[in-house]
Amino acid sequence: MGWLFNKKSKESADVSLLHTDIHSHLIPGIDDGSPDMETTVQLVKEMYDLGYRKLILTPHVREDSFENDPSTFEGRLEDVVEAVEEAGIDMKFEVGAEHTMDETFTTLMNVNALKSFHDGHLLIEFPFFNLPIRLKEVLFNLQVDGYKLILAHPERYAEYLARDFETLESLKDRGILFQMNVLSLDGYYGSHVLKFAKYLVKNDYIDILGSDLHNIRHIEAMKKAFKNPMIKDLIESGRLINNKF
Numbered sequence: 001m002g003w004l005f006n007k008k009s010k011e012s013a014d015v016s017l018l019h020t021d022i023h024s025h026l027i028p029g030i031d032d033g034s035p036d037m038e039t040t041v042q043l044v045k046e047m048y049d050l051g052y053r054k055l056i057l058t059p060h061v062r063e064d065s066f067e068n069d070p071s072t073f074e075g076r077l078e079d080v081v082e083a084v085e086e087a088g089i090d091m092k093f094e095v096g097a098e099h100t101m102d103e104t105f106t107t108l109m110n111v112n113a114l115k116s117f118h119d120g121h122l123l124i125e126f127p128f129f130n131l132p133i134r135l136k137e138v139l140f141n142l143q144v145d146g147y148k149l150i151l152a153h154p155e156r157y158a159e160y161l162a163r164d165f166e167t168l169e170s171l172k173d174r175g176i177l178f179q180m181n182v183l184s185l186d187g188y189y190g191s192h193v194l195k196f197a198k199y200l201v202k203n204d205y206i207d208i209l210g211s212d213l214h215n216i217r218h219i220e221a222m223k224k225a226f227k228n229p230m231i232k233d234l235i236e237s238g239r240l241i242n243n244k245f
Ligand SMILES: [Fe+2]
Pocket: 023, 024, 025, 098, 212
């Protein structure tokens, strides 16, 4: 039986079932993702070869790290579309942002300048070591404003969220979608994150699998991850909503 298991475990998941990736850093030169258009085209080609047909580009918007706000990158989508078309790759795109919930977020929220995608979906990131301040109030206001919230990689907040089931449950109760990183479930971010990722999958918290793609190292790690039986099972479970985007 050993050889049967080995054979099965070497097959890759059918990534075409996902169709769309909603989290990536492929607009060149504006965050810690792709540094130039050549790399962007290469990464898009790799995503196409994996089975993806649509990518949502979500540059970081985070205070003290990147001098970004949506006005600095919104127009760059056209450049990416053009370069990818020229390379003969049939990939669709939308642009959003990965908004860290910090002071900059509050400022942008107050002037109605948050960057959502696909009919009001907003990708939000928590700080890695503590919950955002006034979380409940801010989430409430965002939902009143009509945003459909997607929490980026909840498993990466294991440091505090893995022992705060009340908050975890309240986020779900509010209808916030949970986007897990593919690589988390393959141990890329360490055993602490892996353990919490497994818990979240097992308890049906996860709605969307995202690449959080920054560079070619991530692509190589994803090729390996898609052979992981846990990730294959999740993709084939029919529970994920990637293809709704
Ligand atoms: Fe990201």
